[in-house]
Amino acid sequence: MLLFSLPSLAKEDASFYLKQASQAYNQGNYRKAEEAFRHLVKMKVNLHEDFYYFYGKTLYHNGQYQKAADNLNTYTETVGSKNKYYRDAKRLLLRSEKKLAKKNHPESQKSSASQQRTSTKESRSVKNKESLTKNESLTKNESSTKKEPLTDRKSSTKKKPSTVKKSTASKPPIPKMKKLPSGRFTMGTNHGADDQRPPHKVSLKKAFAIGQYEVTFAQYDAYTNATGKKQADDLGWGRGNRPVINVTLKNAQDYARWLSKKTGRTFRLPTEAEWEYVARTGVKAQLGFKDLLGLGDANCDDCRYFWQSDSTVEVGEYEANKYGVYDLFGNVWEWTCSIYTKKYYGQEKVCADNRRLLGKTIAVRGGGWDSFSATLKSYVRYNNFPNYSSHDLGFRLVEELK
Template identity: 30%
Template sequence: MNRLVHLAVAVTLLSCSGLAVSASMTVAEIEQQIQQKQSEFDNYNKNLDIEIAASRELEKELGVLRNKSATLEQDRLRALNEMNLAYEKLVEDPSLDIDSSRQNYASAVKAHKENKEAITQKYNEWQTQLNKVEHIRLAKHSLLNKLEGLKEQFNTARVDRLYREFGRQDTILVNHEVTCDREETINKCMDRGKNLAKQKASKRFLDDVYEGLTEAVEAKQHRPYSDGYVQIIRSEVTNSSFSGQGDFSVSMAVEVKGTLKRNEACALLGLDRRYCVSQADQQPGIQVVKAETTPTTQTGSVNTDESVMYELTLRSNVYDDEVFIDGVSYGSTKLQIMLPAGKHNVEVVKRGYQTYSQALDLKESTTLKVDLERTQFAFNKGEKIQDILAGDIAGPNLVVVAAGSFRMGDLTGVGLENEKPVQTKEILESYGIGEAEVTVADFNKFVEQTSYVTDAEKERGCAYYEGGEPVWQENLSWRNPGFTQTDKNPAVCLSLNDAKAYVEWLSEKSGNTYRLPTEVEWEYAARAGKESDYWWGDSIGIDNANCGWCGSQWSNVSTSPVASFKRNDFGLYDTAGNVWEWTTSQNSQSGAVVRGGAWNFAPRLARVSTRMELDPVFRSNYIGFRVLREQSK
């Protein structure tokens, strides 16, 4: 106990002696200290390993001495016994010489005593060494805490530096020429030319700011998601003229200043916001006038604040489109431009596609991802449809998925061999797909109408999962899958043949073409435009889906009612987990593949690209299906 108290005091003194770091140190100075402390920490680790090895060697030597002590004790007792026997013989024959027996006993006692003293000495050496190890270990922990504190200060200093660098001020000289429209007045043409010149100056300045940052590479990587903007302090026309062809040329000197909210500095550096929350959101000095406080009219009824310029980034899913902002063409995407804060009208146009139009209130640097749709689509993307079957029976709820292309397979590199290679697939026509898996209630309508008997009910029953493999049980079927279910749970214990019988009935009763999705169509809908392992990201998280060890109340217990979790971005429920879903495939020898994972399978198998080839007659209480409806011709 005294040893530990002594060490604690020693480490406390070490922690408090001369290790304070000045809050005003530069990034380079802090980085140098981090390197120094890291080197010290590495040395502590090396020394600790050496001292631990020495303590183990002493402990080993102590063990040898203790084992030797037992042997020496036996030797002493044996010598004592021999000496006693010699004394008994001496009583009968006084002429006997027993001196050797006495000397043997004396030597045994001496050896035993010396060994005990050696044990005491070795034990003390061992304790001293343990004390040294404990001291180094505690000191190492203290140093580690200091090192981590330096790293925290390092990140804060990085934010401070970027914040200062971004807030620089400069005067940009710029020339710009516009062609006046025939229906445009001279004053409007001049104003348009001046505004475009200011935009050009702001864009050039902002690019220069990013290029001049100490951490330019990191900042430019996060630039599309940042809110850095430019404030125009003052602008002066140095020269302007009209040509004979109606072109207006203007030269301007534009005084600008970079402005960045502190939390955006964290975003640009890829740091947690905690490094920024303790500071003011904006730089001191010039007050930014927001559009909502002093709006000015630029073109028509579009309200803008020309003193504040934000960056607008436009991307689309097609080539050779044309972008119009406030009626002015800015070319095709990908596009990055500077615009005054305030309201703008954005249009993206391409022949054969529906025009994208949005009224944008620009209050920060913004990225728009435009998804242009072909005009010939009969279905509208995201539209919900439902057929009423003969006999006024409601069919499954469907969500329309628009045509498009996507990358299919193991995109993240953590998948199985049968998910490779990654291939680009194109969906040529939009289709309707079940927003949820076919439920017990849905399948029951079919059975009541047709008296259909499933494969499980005909023979052998249905399989359940136990001990890492499927086990067949004759009394299991979609009516009794081995756990409690409601009408809203997905129907299970159905073979591919059972699923096909259901969709054929839907086609007959609706007059439309229903079928099972191909695995290409299934993965396209399940991905919902994402390239991660799950539609919400690369980590399963907690309570995002019903799969084994996924944190839901049904995990490893049973199926969950459909729609118990959030929809994906295409509007589909349960594309990860709940039940494996039957799909058809040309890449399977049997033509049957299940996708999506299940309530009793590991999260890794609920990834969107995971596929499992099965016999079409197989059925289990963890396999169901969802339907697909083709467009009406």
């Protein structure tokens, strides 16, 4: 990630612009990031291959699709397909090309459409002339009888789109969900802390869907704007596609209930068992997609590169697990709906009764941006009181499938 060798004379200036670009990028200030990246290009230092990925992504966010495509193409051709950002670079490259295609061909589409309209008008006028020459009186009678129904049709077609617009405008942004099959897996371990024991078989009898990403500020803000509830504090890090933070258990549950009511679907927080099932991806791995988290594998205290800021990052920045679910480890801890117990007694399989939470704590999973990689394992547990909120705590949703 943006690591490269620098000539000794240019090292100080280049480091300054690298740090400036990194901070702006992490804050979502892509204009400022682009400016700093341009300075690095002008300095003609030896750029690390990952530079082209981040520069291309920045340009994409700024709507400069041709330059974005050029940089992303340089990146994909330079690195191998096993590089951690390769798939995302290919995805962004494809999107840039699609954007360029739309941008370059609107006139031809408009001209072809106008040609079709003129040709249909001409054919209609010819037909009308022919019908008038055949029988003028008959045409007048038919036109007088047909005027009224045509007006009704026009008015009815006008009314329908306006109704559709109103209903779509009121629809909230729905988190992307990944469907998972039912299954059986071993939960817990004999090699960890006491609260991670004993390892035991858990059966999930019904298929369910889980959020592909943690719930973002953009999605949560739609809820607070619609209901008048207090917005969650982003601490100045940025909103948009960053995971929502500083939310209590009730905040997360209220959002799930609101979304369920708005969509007619059933959303809730995952149980501890459901969360670990997704994190393990149905295999015996500690993490779900790798045995150890290294530099650049997640957003955690000792996983970040030196230039990255100590904060959350946008969801989906790192590799997904085998189910296609992102950020299960690092970025933010995630609320579950299960009561935390010091050993497994079955509470991990169900959602807690909110009427019986006095003195109880709720299990949270996954680790945050300020956690160390040693704690980012599928079986590691932590707990918070229901009214607790923090700069490293968010949530993702589960959907019950019918």
